[in-house]
């Protein structure tokens with residue numbers, strides 16, 4: 001059954017704090033979701049950060065891993081979506097499959113509490129940066145990468161899903177745009193060092209180049225943690241305007257996706273249809 005696309009979608013980005021206790025993190029996320037829906041009427045989409053139920057660190061991933069969708073966290077998320085009649089892009093959790101392999105996985109839920117999509121992080125965060133205080137991380141030491149892009153339909157609008165480091169790969173964003181996505185959402189756990197340099201810039205670049213909304217939703221900053229999240233959850237429109245930006249601490253920010261701006265942008269700056277596909281293209285396997 002096709003749904004008439006909504007003109008405006010009201011959303012909440014919950015920049016939750018994460019501690020070393022899965023159940024506390026899940027309860028905290030669920031109360032942030034409940035408060036968001038209570039605080040602002042009409043909220044239909046809620047988004048959570050990367051690894052919202054687990055501290056972001058390879059040493060924690062196996063201990064916090066759960067099967068999808070039968071695990072504790074997924075069951076709780078499904079229930080709250082049904083109770084509140086909302087869509088949820090549920091940041092990520094560490095998924096364990098039948099073979100014991102681990103993935104960094106975003107689950108996406110509809111208001112019936114059904115799982116409508118699952119994105120396993122495609123580009124694992126393996127870096128060794130020395131600038132601006134530096135950051136070394138090697139997700140691939142414990143995680144397996146996902147092998148396909150993920151598009152979900154929310155209120156008749158197509159959303160592309162990525163996770164944090166996935167935003168650095170412009171071909172993935174282009175693929176989503178060419179498949180008709182009007183928003184790309186990246187639940188994230190950006191490190192402070194990277195955040196100061198690239199957080200806003202990357203979102204503006206992906207949004208402007210792909211004529212769509214781009215959002216990154218981060219966990220709250222905890223300067224005493226071994227990995228310090230940047231915060232600053234944000235949504236950018238195709239013009240590169242920052243529509244909303246959280247601070248550093250625990251906070252929920254609200255924003256409207258007004259899809260008419262996509263049509264305006266595409267009419268005034270029709271870059272997607274001006275591509276010289278006789279000269280170049282984005283090659284991708286169908287999914």
Ligand SMILES: NC(=O)CC(=O)C(=O)O
Nearest residue numbers: 125164165189190191194
């Ligand atoms: N979690 C990540 O993938 C972090 C990241 O991309 C960063 O730059 O920080």
